Structure formats: structure tokens, C-alpha cells
Amino acid sequence: MATEAVPPxxxxxxxxxxxxxxxxxxxxxxxxxxxxxxxxxxLRRTYRSFAFPLTVAFxxxxxxxxxxxxxxxxxxxTRLFGNINxxxxxxxxxxxxxxxxxxxxxxxxxxxxxxKGEAIKARMEGDA
Numbered sequence: 001m002a003t004e005a006v007p008p009x010x011x012x013x014x015x016x017x018x019x020x021x022x023x024x025x026x027x028x029x030x031x032x033x034x035x036x037x038x039x040x041x042x043l044r045r046t047y048r049s050f051a052f053p054l055t056v057a058f059x060x061x062x063x064x065x066x067x068x069x070x071x072x073x074x075x076x077x078t079r080l081f082g083n084i085n086x087x088x089x090x091x092x093x094x095x096x097x098x099x100x101x102x103x104x105x106x107x108x109x110x111x112x113x114x115x116k117g118e119a120i121k122a123r124m125e126g127d128a
Contacts (some may be wrong), residue, residue, distance in 0.1 A: 019100055026124045043116045052107050055099055061097060065090050 026034075034040055068076055069087060076087035 039120055046112050065094060
């Protein structure tokens with residue numbers, strides 16, 4: 001499955017820009033080959049299996065908060081203790097959820113995505 005992004009057009013003998021000799025940059029054919037590889041497909045599946053469910057869950061949670069705020073004013077105005085009501089607790093929960101998801105994603109990326117991405121990068125640079 002190809003993406004809409006066009007890889008850079010380079011000749012197989014062209015080297016990376018910058019000072020001193022460097023490894024040759026991968027060719028367009030090498031980018032396409034890697035993109036179609038099982039290894040890259042596994043990287044995409046690993047990303048999607050984490051990102052899509054959490055995105056759907058967070059959007060659902062957010063929309064629930066908005067709908068409750070609009071249509072369940074009495075419930076949202078229910079005092080829990082002192083001046084703290086349900087709306088405030090759920091609103092602060094939105095912030096907590098955002099930070100929790102960011103932390104979970106950074107942990108997931110460090111443990112599962114980055115090693116696979118580095119392996120693909122090393123293979124591409126080694127083949128160049």
C-alpha cells in the first residue's frame with residue numbers, strides 16, 4: 001500500500017549532502033521496497049493498534065462531556081463537596097486524560113515503535 005508522499009528522487013550513486021563523505025541516500029526504489037515490506041507493515045500496525053483505539057476513546061469521552069454539559073445541566077451542576085461539582089471534576093478529567101494519553105504514547109513509542117523504526121532505518125542506510 002503506497003502513501004501519497006513522494007520519496008526524494010536520487011541516483012543510487014548520489015551521496016548525502018553535508019561535509020565529508022557520508023553514506024549514500026536510499027533511492028526511490030528502496031523507499032518503495034521498504035514501504036511494501038512486512039517489517040514496515042508491522043510498524044504501521046503497531047502504531048495503528050495503539051493510536052486508533054485511544055483516539056476513538058478520547059473523542060467519545062470528550063463528546064460525552066460536551067453533551068452532558070449541554071443537555072444534563074442539573075447532573076453536571078450536582079455538588080460533590082464544597083463548591084466542587086460534577087462538571088468541574090469531569091472537566092479536570094479531560095486534562096488528566098490528555099496527559100495520560102501523551103505519557104502512554106511516549107512509553108509505547110519508546111518500547112515498540114522506535115526500535116522497529118530504527119531497525120528499518122539501519123537496514124535502509126546499510127543497503128544504500
